[in-house]
Amino acid sequence: MAVQWLLVCHGLITLLVMVSFLCGQWPIFQGTFIQRIHSFITFGAYDYLRRFVHLACGSRGTDALYSVEYYCCDRPNPIIQVLYLLIIGGTYYFIVQSSFGYIPGYYLSAVHRYTSFLAVGVGILLFLLTSFSDPGVVNSANVSQYLSAYPYDNIIFSEKECSTCKIPKPARSKHCSICDRCVARFDHHCAWMNNCIGERNTRYFMAFIIWHFLICMYGIVALALILAGRMKELQVIHILTDYYGIENSFRKLAPLVLQWLSNSYNTQILIMVFLAVVSLLLGGFFTYHAKLCLTNTTTNESFKWQEQLSWQRKVNEAKASAEALKASLGELDQENKPRESKWRTFFRRSRLQELELVKNNIYDKGFLHNIYEVAIPFSTRRSFLVNKPKSG
Template identity: 85%
Template structure:
């Protein structure tokens, strides 16, 4: 029974930590223990650790901690890349060691020994492509081509110079403070890849996330089929019904079967829980970035558009209110007119409803075109390369 309770506690704690980390700042959790856990994970734990280091080691320890923080969080480094390789290597090794002895099985063929290796190898290949590919770095050699390819819209992007790189900033570019370079169509700096995600490697990044989600689902299904095969091969259901007299119904058999699986195959079930949690995180992340790609918007631009639209609405609402106030003051100075019908007043549109709708995203040119922009970045096309060679 100890193993079962350990698995249950492990699942509940994992779920609580994941929900607190990802959703703890939501208004619905304000004032709850989930918000406090989120604060502790994202800030409190490190703050208490810093105080402890200062108490034990003094200012030298604090300076050393800040140096480590600067290297790990504010500069490119391969630490998280190594952690990724460790996680995927350890997970595959655990599955191979604990489950490959049951392949081939009743429901799973021997070919899955090799397809699983190829699936993991493809995931690592996509990881390397994303990590070491050019994200679309803007420099003095290509800035003129990018300026002509991505003109300023004078809405959220206007002509300006990067204060760090000392070159003009093309529209839809952003300076990465970690890599210390300007990147076109930059979504974010990904610590897992130790690289920026921009115009030229977003396609690899999306493929990486989708492929690892599919690997997780593949692992869960394969392990479930292995466990189902063991139930069939060892005739567990038959033994429970024929020798122990258990009623042949799902309600009676399910708890006993689960208990047997937890006792006999706890490693496989722990791996399945881990893969399920990771697959949910990847599915959410992939959905968010898919929405951005389908609207031809970067993470940075989505914030800029929201700020722009909010400002535009406030300006238009203020103008409409001023016009309404001016009209009401004008009516007071005029002769008294017959009272307007209540029904006519009720159905008359508000001045605020007559405001023009500001276009949300001028870069959204349709579903197919947006996908093409991600799959075939503009700077990799023949027209851009020819233009670059002429100017060079």
């Protein structure tokens, strides 16, 4: 049973670490141990390392650590890209070493040797395409076209100049401090891609997420069919029921079959657990970005809207406090007046109700148009080259 518990602990720890690292800052996890794990992984562990280096090596060691931090976190670098290639290459290598000997099998034909290689190859191709494609860099040559393509909403985007590039800043754009360039319809800077995700390559990024989710699901199903085929070929159920007299029921057979699988094919089980965790994270990540695409919003804009709505709430709270203070002062002047009917007070509409918190996204023009804008970006259309900025 030690192997089974090892598999369970491996799956739970992997899931906990990945969820904490990727999602620990979400509001739903605020104040929980997941947020504390996220803080330790992203800030606490580094802070302890910095203190240790300072005690062991002094200021020179600290300066060297800061130089490494600057290179890894504040400048473009291929470290995470290499890590991605190691993860996908290592996973595929273990699948080949542990499972290709059983292909063809009872449920899988030999063609899956080649389809699996093709699936991984397409995934790497999409990775390279997203990593090295133009995200939609804004420069003096195309800034006028981007100004026409994306009007200012004067809520989260207003007319201004980029202080670094010294050119007008189109709506929905952002200057990436890591890449040191302005990017149109900026979504986020992706460390895995070592590139910004913007107007021109969001479509590749979405295809990359979808394809890798499908790869993970394909791997899980293929490995499950390999294990099922091995059970069929070795007649495991027949041996348990006829030779050992085990009742032919799921409740009786399932624990024994799982024990046999974990002892005989633990590598395949570990890979399946890993792929299941990754597929869950990719599924959630895709759902989030699909919602953004359908509403024609970016990650950067969602944060801006959160700040805007938070500011509106604070204004409303301040006005509510002023109204309450004014009402309490008014009560002092109305002590001698007849009291107002409770029903009239109950149904009286508060003036604060008129101050609604509304997210007015002018770029959302219906999900079909929004999908078309992501699939066929403005800058790839013929009309983009002849667009002129509106005067005045």
